[in-house]
Amino acid sequence: MRKFLVALMVVFAILSLAKTTIVFWHHEAPAHRVAAFQKVIKLFEKENPDIKVIQQVVPWGDAWTKTLAAIQSGTTPDFQFSIPELTITAYLANAIVPVDDLIKEIDSKYKYIKSQLAPYKFNGHYWGIPIWTMPMILLYRPSYLKKYLGTTEPPKTWDELLLAAQKITLLSSKEGETIYGIGLTAGDNLCTQEQVYTIMSNVGVKVFDEKGNLTFNKPETWRAVEFYKDLYKFSPPGSTGWAWGEIEMNFTAGKIAMMPYFGGLQKRFYEMKNYDLDGAPQPYPVDGKEANLIYPNDVHIFKSAVEKGHLEAVKKFILFMMRPDINAILTAEMEPGSFVPVTEAAQKSDQYWNNPVIKTFKHLNEVIIRATNYGTLYGFEHGYAANLAIGSISGANVIAEMIQKVVTGEMGVKEAVKWAESKMESFLK
Amino acid sequence: MNRGMLLILPVVILALLITAVPLVNMTYKSLQKTMFGFGKERFIGLENYVNLFTKDEDFLPSLWRSFLWVFENLLVQLTIPMLIALLLQENNLFNRLSRTLVLIPWILPLVVISVVWRWLLEPNIGYVGYLLRSVGLNSPSFFGNKALAFHTLVLINSWHFIPFGTILMLAALSTVPQSLYDAAKVDGAGAFQRFIYITFPMIGRTIWFVALLAFMWSFNTFDLIWLITEGGPADSTLTLPVYIYKLAFKMYNYGKASAASVVSTLILIAVAYAYFKVFSPKKEGTR
Numbered sequence: 073m074r075k076f077l078v079a080l081m082v083v084f085a086i087l088s089l090a091k092t093t094i095v096f097w098h099h100e101a102p103a104h105r106v107a108a109f110q111k112v113i114k115l116f117e118k119e120n121p122d123i124k125v126i127q128q129v130v131p132w133g134d135a136w137t138k139t140l141a142a143i144q145s146g147t148t149p150d151f152q153f154s155i156p157e158l159t160i161t162a163y164l165a166n167a168i169v170p171v172d173d174l175i176k177e178i179d180s181k182y183k184y185i186k187s188q189l190a191p192y193k194f195n196g197h198y199w200g201i202p203i204w205t206m207p208m209i210l211l212y213r214p215s216y217l218k219k220y221l222g223t224t225e226p227p228k229t230w231d232e233l234l235l236a237a238q239k240i241t242l243l244s245s246k247e248g249e250t251i252y253g254i255g256l257t258a259g260d261n262l263c264t265q266e267q268v269y270t271i272m273s274n275v276g277v278k279v280f281d282e283k284g285n286l287t288f289n290k291p292e293t294w295r296a297v298e299f300y301k302d303l304y305k306f307s308p309p310g311s312t313g314w315a316w317g318e319i320e321m322n323f324t325a326g327k328i329a330m331m332p333y334f335g336g337l338q339k340r341f342y343e344m345k346n347y348d349l350d351g352a353p354q355p356y357p358v359d360g361k362e363a364n365l366i367y368p369n370d371v372h373i374f375k376s377a378v379e380k381g382h383l384e385a386v387k388k389f390i391l392f393m394m395r396p397d398i399n400a401i402l403t404a405e406m407e408p409g410s411f412v413p414v415t416e417a418a419q420k421s422d423q424y425w426n427n428p429v430i431k432t433f434k435h436l437n438e439v440i441i442r443a444t445n446y447g448t449l450y451g452f453e454h455g456y457a458a459n460l461a462i463g464s465i466s467g468a469n470v471i472a473e474m475i476q477k478v479v480t481g482e483m484g485v486k487e488a489v490k491w492a493e494s495k496m497e498s499f500l501k
Numbered sequence: 502m503n504r505g506m507l508l509i510l511p512v513v514i515l516a517l518l519i520t521a522v523p524l525v526n527m528t529y530k531s532l533q534k535t536m537f538g539f540g541k542e543r544f545i546g547l548e549n550y551v552n553l554f555t556k557d558e559d560f561l562p563s564l565w566r567s568f569l570w571v572f573e574n575l576l577v578q579l580t581i582p583m584l585i586a587l588l589l590q591e592n593n594l595f596n597r598l599s600r601t602l603v604l605i606p607w608i609l610p611l612v613v614i615s616v617v618w619r620w621l622l623e624p625n626i627g628y629v630g631y632l633l634r635s636v637g638l639n640s641p642s643f644f645g646n647k648a649l650a651f652h653t654l655v656l657i658n659s660w661h662f663i664p665f666g667t668i669l670m671l672a673a674l675s676t677v678p679q680s681l682y683d684a685a686k687v688d689g690a691g692a693f694q695r696f697i698y699i700t701f702p703m704i705g706r707t708i709w710f711v712a713l714l715a716f717m718w719s720f721n722t723f724d725l726i727w728l729i730t731e732g733g734p735a736d737s738t739l740t741l742p743v744y745i746y747k748l749a750f751k752m753y754n755y756g757k758a759s760a761a762s763v764v765s766t767l768i769l770i771a772v773a774y775a776y777f778k779v780f781s782p783k784k785e786g787t788r
Contacts (some may be wrong), residue, residue, distance in 0.1 A: 136750070136753075137750055140753070250625065258645075258734070259645075259730075259731070259733055259734070260730075260731050260732060260733035260734070260736075261731060308624070308625045309624050309625070309640075309641075309642045309645065310623065310624040310625065310642030310643070310644065310645035310646075311642075311645060312642065312644075312645035312646070312647075312733070312734040312735075313642065313643075313644030313645035313650065313729075313730060313733065313734055314645070318623055321623075321626055322623075322625055322626060325625075325626045327625045327626065464752060464753070467751050467752065467753075468747075468751055468752050469751075473733075473735075473736075476733055476734050476735040477735050480647050480734055480735045482647070482735050499752075
């Protein structure tokens with residue numbers, strides 16, 4: 073018996089030594105997101121018994137400091153979920169490896185939506201692998217449009233949007249109700265930045281030119297900021313202090329009729345059994361273009377994975393995550409409407425469309441999927457990162473601060489845009 | 502070295518470790534051009550300090566805002582606790598119950614306070630807005646209005662501090678001998694005169710102490726402001742601690758953030774020193 077136990081321990085030790093353990097960080101702290109990651113890990117480990125995967129949660133608020141601290145102390149995980157700004161930070165800190173081969177492989181197997189790759193290409197290489205994306209579209213409450221505009225057709229142009237927002241605000245007020253035509257924020261935060269940029273993208277605002285020189289202080293930017301300012305008049309009071317929580321609560325509570333936003337709110341509507349929700353492409357001026365903000369989320373691989381000999385295991389896991397049936401767990405199952413597939417195969421997969429939330433709001437999700445093709449992100453308008461200072465510019469919320477100055481009356485439109493460009497300039501130095 | 506010195510040595514070492522080492526490190530970083538995580542640091546002398554005072558468009562306004570923040574907080578945090586303490590001074594059942602209830606804001610964590618007030622004061626779906634609308638008033642945008650956000654935050658911060666000040670004042674009031682009041686009454690002193698000539702001088706030391714604490718804590722307030730407004734709208738609540746945080750953890754400019762922290766520390770030390778020298782009740786008493 074004793075010999076048997078010793079033999080068993082030896083076998084166990086050999087087996088555990090043979091197993092490769094890879095560690096990744098992500099920043100999705102809510103319990104259901106952690107559970108979705110664990111589900112993917114479990115399925116992967118079942119298919120790959122020689123690899124053990126460990127997820128570690130680092131909340132978004134700590135993501136930058138912990139990443140930089142880990143790089144400095146040499147304690148990075150093998151790979152990490154990220155967004156363009158964080159990937160640029162890790163790249164500038166000389167801590168990650170190029171992933172061109174993986175991009176090529178995934179593209180040939182599942183066909184990447186090209187717009188999603190742009191934020192991860194700099195200096196001729198890809199440094200992040202998009203896993204899912206977050207497109208901003210025009211969310212609206214069809215019943216409000218019907219009641220106050222006499223149609224369920226959402227506005228298509230800037231003029232129509234402004235008029236619709238004005239009509240809903242004024243007519244509802246006449247009836248003694250407090251419904252605002254549009255939901256816009258002007259807080260000093262990312263939420264504002266993203267809403268503003270969605271408007272900017274409609275008139276082709278570019279932060280940098282192709283060579284990375286600042287090109288923000290231009291007539292198209294003035295035009296977009298002016299429009300945001302006009303539209304903002306029909307947004308709820310107090311939204312200069314708003315972030316994600318407030319705008320979502322106000323929209324859900326029925327105080328807002330339309331807003332440029334991510335589609336993730338559908339999950340809350342589904343849970344409340346409220347089906348008064350739909351989406352449309354972001355309206356644009358007649359001489360503008362269909363465009364919206366996208367936020368592709370990627371994974372980047374740290375050099376430490378190569379040093380530890382974990383690179384192959386990491387690549388295997390990433391390829392596994394991109395399999396359409398698995399990708400549906402990380403998108404439709406984890407955050408339906410908010411996290412959206414970035415490959416054509418995953419966007420068409422049954423696993424994605426059979427999700428009960430996605431199925432319930434089918435039209436809204438079709439709009440969201442369509443928006444992934446027209447998406448762009450500030451600083452990456454040329455299909456690559458024209459200037460890596462965009463990470464710091466975004467982190468400092470320069471665009472949000474600029475809008476605050478305009479809507480609070482502290483500065484005029486042109487003055488604020490000029491101020492923003494000079495602030496951006498300081499990051500370039 | 503005598504035995505007494507040996508006994509306090511561990512405490513001295515510990516105190517040095519947790520105060521002197523970070524201070525020295527902060528001062529050293531303030532003389533460097535450093536972007537955390539990006540390459541090597543470079544010595545640049547006083548350049549960070551010069552930049553703060555000459556080129557940085559946010560530093561001086563945030564410093565000024567910090568002083569304003571302290572002034573407003575002190576005003577509320579000294580007067581209200583004093584008034585509440587005077588009201589609750591008498592020992593009866595109602596006052597005993599009130600003394601317990603008044604403590605509630607003090608025991609709540611600042612994170613909870615921030616979230617609760619942020620939602621209570623949300624103009625469209627918050628409860629305060631609902632109450633105002635129900636009496637026919639419009640709800641102002643407490644945190645979205647440049648003119649209101651700062652003062653609203655002062656009130657919330659003070660709401661949290663008031664119980665602490667009240668308890669200290671109540672404790673001080675209980676030490677004033679009743680015989681003094683009785684004697685003053687016999688001499689014909691009214692309530693106001695009794696307060697000015699007996700109560701105030703007798704609890705002066707406590708007021709002095711509460712003011713010092715309120716100053717230090719207010720000047721360093723970060724969590725409440727960051728959680729509610731992040732320094733906005735349009736920088737109207739951007740005080741020095743919030744700006745230092747932004748410099749360090751949003752822009753990664755640790756050198757400049759360290760320089761701003763050194764300035765902040767020097768200000769606190771200078772004010773504390775002046776406060777002890779000029780306003781110390783001990784000095785008053787020895788005159």
